Amino acid sequence: MIVAAAVSVLALAGCNNSVKNLKTRTYTFDDSSKYADLTLRAELPVSTRGTAGKIREGLIEIMDGQLGFIGSYQGERLIEPFDGNRRDNAAIVDYYRRKALELLDSEAAEDYDYRATYLSQEELEDFPRWEYDFCLDKQYETDRYVVFNSTDYVYLGGAHGGVTGQGSPTFDKKDGSLVKDFLREDAREPMQKILLGGLLEYFADNEGMVTEENIFDYLFVDNRSIPYPEWAPHPAADGLCFVYQQYEIAAYAMGMPSFTIPYDTIRPYLTPQALDLLDLD
Secondary structure (H helix, E strand, O other), rough: OOOOOOOOOOOOOOOOOOOOOEEEEEEEEEOOOOOOOEEEEEEEEEOOOOOHHHHHHHHHHHHHHHHHHHHOOOOOOOOOOOOOOOOOHHHHHHHHHHHHHHHHHHHHHHHHHHHOOOOOOOHHHHOEEEEEEEEEEOOOOOOOOEEEEEEEEEEOOOOOOEEEEEEEEEEEEEOOOOEEEOOOHHHHHOOOHHHHHHHHHHHHHHOHHHHHOHHHEEEOOOOOOOOOOOOOEEOOOOEEEEEEEOOOOHHHOOOOOOOEOOHHHHHHHHHHHHHHHHOOO
């Protein structure tokens, strides 16, 4: 059975930088400016050496990749990378906090000034505050790998906010590398029934609105072929988790389709690297 799963933001406590546990520290900020609000939660390994240090660098790259491009629609960097002491977690997090809040407030102020050209003062009193909630924390860990959560909420003055981020990056604790390829590319077509079953279970709460007969009327896919999600699947205790982002394969109102495929079901479709990581070979 495939279990429907919601996107979770679950932080597990770290202990030490051994093969069993990754010692981490969480930095949390909740700031506001005149026109914007920023919440930042970043959990980073304490050690800057060895495997833990490599995982830490990977997480800092994720943080930079998210906060360095806030509001950039053309892929243009709007915040320069941190160039101070790379060993100082607090300084790195505080740098991105300050720069992100400054950027949000500046862009929101421009939005306010533009709206002031055609709105009354009374209408401006309801000016929507811009918001960015950044989250990067540990989600799941075994002796062999550690999974982090990178899902942010962003509202930049449009019709509604949305979820961004880099999903649930998984790091191999043997060498600190980021694991991206869990599924064999040639397995996508053989997996169609499994992917369809997962989506049907996700949509099962819609009071029967989405069925096996009409599901493709709701999906943004070509030739009735379900793609792998853009976010790499990530391992959990009961199987491999799949999460599709908003608008990726369905309308915004359909949420973020997600489900978990048990390991005994997904095993034939995994890459050699994934089989080794998950101790399934």
